[in-house]
Amino acid sequence: MTALHDYRRESTLDRVAGVLCAFFAVVGLLMVLSALTGCAKGIDLVEQSLPKAANGIHVAAQVDNAVLHELAMDAASKCRSNGVTDPQKCPGWLRVDSVRVAVEEVVRAFEDDLVGLKSKIEAYRKVREAIARLKGGQ
Amino acid sequence: MQAVIEMGVAIAIELWQQGDKIIDLIKGIPGVAPEDVDKVVARNRAERAAKLAADRASEWPK
Numbered sequence: 371m372t373a374l375h376d377y378r379r380e381s382t383l384d385r386v387a388g389v390l391c392a393f394f395a396v397v398g399l400l401m402v403l404s405a406l407t408g409c410a411k412g413i414d415l416v417e418q419s420l421p422k423a424a425n426g427i428h429v430a431a432q433v434d435n436a437v438l439h440e441l442a443m444d445a446a447s448k449c450r451s452n453g454v455t456d457p458q459k460c461p462g463w464l465r466v467d468s469v470r471v472a473v474e475e476v477v478r479a480f481e482d483d484l485v486g487l488k489s490k491i492e493a494y495r496k497v498r499e500a501i502a503r504l505k506g507g508q
Numbered sequence: 509m510q511a512v513i514e515m516g517v518a519i520a521i522e523l524w525q526q527g528d529k530i531i532d533l534i535k536g537i538p539g540v541a542p543e544d545v546d547k548v549v550a551r552n553r554a555e556r557a558a559k560l561a562a563d564r565a566s567e568w569p570k
Contacts, residue, residue: 420545428552435556439563446567457568467564474556481549488545 389426390480393419413498417491424484431477435470442466 396419445462454460457467 417545421543421548424545424548424552428556431556432559435559435563439567442563442567455568457564463567470560474560477556478553481553484545485549 389423389430393423393426413491413495417488420484420488420491424481427477427480427484431473434473438466438470438473442470 396416442463445466446457446460448462449455449460457463
């Protein structure tokens, strides 16, 4: 069972890393293409890929949470068998739960970045429009 | 007739299983408005919070 957990953890980390690497590689490439060609299509694609990146991170978090839930169930079961019925007095469960809280914090930080990226894309779009206007005025 | 029904059921099951991919495909068609990242993040956060509450409740049943 431990080996299965380890495999699933590695798999989840790989997935998060893959989602982020692919996403930011695409963002960079499309922004360069957008600037070189003056075409707004690239930046539109970046904006459209934001929800997909958010969903990828969400799915990865769900896999992590499923593993942590199993570990928390085991820890809670051990405490109950020792007569402990208060979660706050079960160190094993508290350890697992603190990791679960940390997972949520990390995922939320990623999500905040994605939402922040959207406002930066809007700013970038305005810059592109200003350049187009300047070109038109020449 | 039996074969047609079986094929229909098989197609329905396949469509059901591939539902997410089909929705993604439809959303990818130009002109179909993609979802806003703010809404996706809010929905995902609510889903995770509900799941976490349910997990904790099942770990410590009253």
